[in-house]
Structures are given as structure tokens and as C-alpha cells.
Amino acid sequence: MSTQAQTPQPMAFAILRNTHEVLRSSITLMSERLEKGALDEFRQEFASFRRCRNTHLAMEEDAIFELLDKVGDGAITAAGLSQEHVQDYANAKLLEQATTADDVGRAFEVWKEFQLGHMSHEERVMGPLTMKTAPTPAERGRVVQEYIVLPAIDSGDFDWYLAFVIKRLTAYGTEQQPPNVAVRVFAWGLQYASTPKQWNEWKTIVQDNTSNEIWQEMVEQFQIDAEGKISD
Numbered sequence: 001m002s003t004q005a006q007t008p009q010p011m012a013f014a015i016l017r018n019t020h021e022v023l024r025s026s027i028t029l030m031s032e033r034l035e036k037g038a039l040d041e042f043r044q045e046f047a048s049f050r051r052c053r054n055t056h057l058a059m060e061e062d063a064i065f066e067l068l069d070k071v072g073d074g075a076i077t078a079a080g081l082s083q084e085h086v087q088d089y090a091n092a093k094l095l096e097q098a099t100t101a102d103d104v105g106r107a108f109e110v111w112k113e114f115q116l117g118h119m120s121h122e123e124r125v126m127g128p129l130t131m132k133t134a135p136t137p138a139e140r141g142r143v144v145q146e147y148i149v150l151p152a153i154d155s156g157d158f159d160w161y162l163a164f165v166i167k168r169l170t171a172y173g174t175e176q177q178p179p180n181v182a183v184r185v186f187a188w189g190l191q192y193a194s195t196p197k198q199w200n201e202w203k204t205i206v207q208d209n210t211s212n213e214i215w216q217e218m219v220e221q222f223q224i225d226a227e228g229k230i231s232d
Helices: 014-035 039-071 075-079 081-097 101-130 137-154 158-172 179-191 196-209 212-222
Strands: none
Touching (some): 014 039, 014 179, 039 101, 075 081, 075 101, 081 101, 137 158, 137 179, 158 179, 158 196, 179 196, 179 212
């Protein structure tokens, strides 16, 4: 394999994928808490999941689905991804309304199976389409700024979301990435989708919510403390 092929490249769309990985780790935590019978802890984690997912849904529903549908000749509509969001919401409401431990457990299994299937479905459909939005990493960063970052900011909870994602990637990484790689992939992607003003604020949130070791590695190897890459 060539050295060029081995060189990491910024992937702004990894914001979406690594948020999925955070949501998967949250589901695992919920399963563990239910197994222990810790319903209060389960509900706290479910609330954090929903809060994170609300920002993630703003990224998808408010703009990027429409763009990917356009570049993919209607692939998002054909896959029924928005309809899956409606079903997920209904499943989540049933889980929220469950009261006894048995009812919570049954509702959780239905919700979990659908949620995990939905995220995998999104990744299969959306992943190839993201590469069609622009030809270079820098240009895709600009697409992510317009179609993902700005709608997420408009949702009103972006700073909390960013801190939560970085904390969870630091704690658990992903199935394919150790924590240092998972945090770097997300943060570097966001840097390439941020204006200098935005990144000046957000890099502080990243630094405050990851380990010093991971932060220093990102600074030394990926200049994560430099400016955001989107011109104001």
C-alpha cells in the first residue's frame, strides 16, 4: 500500500458516522443498566441519548437528507429514512411511557432493535452518497458546514452535543477505532467544517472534554489547535 493511501485525510462527514457510534455506546450502557435493574440510571442515559440524537436529527432532517437525495437520484426517499425516524419516535414514546421494569424491558428491546437497524441502514445508504457532494475533503467540509453544522447550531443545543460526543468517544472509542482515533476523526472533520470563529470556541470544548494525551496528539500530528478551515 502506498504512503499516500495510508495518510489520514480529514473527513467532515465523519461527524455523522461517529455520532452514530456514540449512540451505539449509549445503547450498550442502557442495556447494562437494565440488566442491573438500575431504572433511574437507565432513564438518565436514555435522556442523554435523546438529547444527543435531537441534534443529530437536525443535521439529517433539516438539510442533508435533501442534498443526498438530490445527488443520489432520490435514494434517501426510496430508502424511507425519514419514515424510519417517525417509527423510531413512536417506539421511543412507548419506552418513555413504560412504568414497570418488565414493560420498560420489553419496550427497550423493540426500540433498540429498530434503532440499531435504522443507523446501519442510514450508513449503507448515506455513506457512498456523501462522496458525491464535492470532490475534495476541503470542499466536502464546506458542504458539511452548510448542510450539517449550521442546522445543528440552529437546533440550539450544539455545545452540549459536542461535549457529550467528545466525552463518549474519549471513554469508549468506536467498534473500529480506539479513543484517540475516534476523537481525532470527529474533531478534525469538524475543524474542516468550521469557520475560524466557530472553531476558536469549539476546539476549547473538545480540549476540555477529552484527555490531555489525546489532545496533545491531535495538536502535534493534525494541528487541531489551528484555525477552522471555512472562510468567514
